[in-house]
Amino acid sequence: MIEHVNPEFFKAFEHYKAMLEQFGKDHPITERAFLLTLHYTPEHIKKEMHQKAKELGLLPKPSGYLDNDTAVYAIEDIAKQLGISIEEAQAQLDNLLQIEQQLGIATGITLVDPNTVNKIQ
Known part of the structure; x- marks a missing residue:
């Protein structure tokens, strides 16, 4: 198709x-x-x-999944995968989200409430 x-x-x-x-x-x-x-x-x-x-x-292994089977990743795991500090990873994420907001767009990068994540056992 x-x-x-x-x-x-x-x-x-x-x-x-x-x-x-x-x-x-x-x-x-x-x-x-x-x-x-x-x-x-x-x-x-x-x-x-x-x-x-x-x-x-x-990408690191997913930290868990949402109810709709979307994989989610912990900032700590992303930082480790990229070889940077958690603070640097968070700053980069915050920057991307700020740019999205300024441009009025959505790219699919989202933050989720940890309470909605189904942890991998």
């Missing part, structure tokens, strides 16, 4: 690549372009990206 892809995704991705080349990956303009690209990324591509990240060992 052929999946529909919003043309805005392609525009956002091209813009992101140009900003990456011009400013580098850690520049605020590049970060915004990345989040816009993620916002327009179709769900089927996000699922493929998530699977590939797991295969490449870029």
